[in-house]
Amino acid sequence: EIVDNVAGFRAFTLSHPDAVVSNLTISGGGFRTTGAFGGEGGHVRMSAGLVANCVIKNGRAASSRGYGFGGNVWMSGGRLERCFVANGRANWGGFAGADCFGMGLYASGGTIDSCFFKDNRDDNFDGRNYGSVCLAGTAKMVNCTVTGGYSRYANAAGIYINSANATVVNCVAYGNYGNKDPIVSTAASNFGEKNLGRYFHCAAAFTNASCATWTVLTDADFVKYESFTGNKFAQLNTYMTSEEYATFDWHQKRRSQLIGRGTLDAAYRPADSVTLDLDGNPRVLNRTIDLGCWEVESNLGFRIIVR
Numbered sequence: 001e002i003v004d005n006v007a008g009f010r011a012f013t014l015s016h017p018d019a020v021v022s023n024l025t026i027s028g029g030g031f032r033t034t035g036a037f038g039g040e041g042g043h044v045r046m047s048a049g050l051v052a053n054c055v056i057k058n059g060r061a062a063s064s065r066g067y068g069f070g071g072n073v074w075m076s077g078g079r080l081e082r083c084f085v086a087n088g089r090a091n092w093g094g095f096a097g098a099d100c101f102g103m104g105l106y107a108s109g110g111t112i113d114s115c116f117f118k119d120n121r122d123d124n125f126d127g128r129n130y131g132s133v134c135l136a137g138t139a140k141m142v143n144c145t146v147t148g149g150y151s152r153y154a155n156a157a158g159i160y161i162n163s164a165n166a167t168v169v170n171c172v173a174y175g176n177y178g179n180k181d182p183i184v185s186t187a188a189s190n191f192g193e194k195n196l197g198r199y200f201h202c203a204a205a206f207t208n209a210s211c212a213t214w215t216v217l218t219d220a221d222f223v224k225y226e227s228f229t230g231n232k233f234a235q236l237n238t239y240m241t242s243e244e245y246a247t248f249d250w251h252q253k254r255r256s257q258l259i260g261r262g263t264l265d266a267a268y269r270p271a272d273s274v275t276l277d278l279d280g281n282p283r284v285l286n287r288t289i290d291l292g293c294w295e296v297e298s299n300l301g302f303r304i305i306v307r
Helices: 187-191 233-240
Strands: 002-005 012-014 020-022 025-028 044-046 050-052 055-057 073-075 079-081 084-086 099-101 105-107 111-113 116-118 128-130 133-135 140-142 145-147 159-161 167-169 222-224 249-252
Touching (some): 012 050, 159 187
Parallel strands (some): 012 044, 025 055, 044 073, 050 079, 055 084, 073 105, 079 111, 099 128, 116 145
């Protein structure tokens, strides 16, 4: 089913632990408050409950002064799992000096598990938006993939941890761009510059000195991926709306460094983590888990048992 949200209204607000939203495509204009502050969640605002197996896209969250949190989803509790979250914006209108957080998702609590965040962005000339995903408080993100995020006036375009208590585990941030013109994809663009010690068993194109379990990726780790080679936002807009870009595939190849690099340690990965990846494949194979939102069985073959 499709919920085509009307501009100025939020599709769902969840506040009960038994509330469930699942198997929906949620799109449309999203939410914008008329007050000075408080644009929270363009399509979904949740303090409890479950949002699962949904496509959530094109959300907008901002206030009359531009401050926004979570272009598609805002959460302080509950679970977001096995969802595709895309094309969110959180500084709607480009207000000067308006720091906004979480173009696709802002979470100050709860768990985000096996989700794919793509093309959440802020190309306003005056606004500053931190993170396709922004985590605060005690929020935990597990086995997610974040790509195609960009922000014109902030260098944290992928995952931005804004709390010493939030946690990112088994996640991938790759191909996120920021830091004004010329635009760049750097360690800061993918993972911000704060609380780097809160990433565990993660991967990007750059190393993280504070994390001994960091995996450094290249384009060759993905089924089909092509790096952006321009240096202007106009070029990036053309690149990210091209027919070729739409066909890119961020699944890992059979020999990718993403395979088997995750942790199953209960100290990092919650016991109630989902059992299926975004495609519906078993999340844990051969007692290992891949990085990101997809699982690939890498050890294909057979055994000969001699009796």
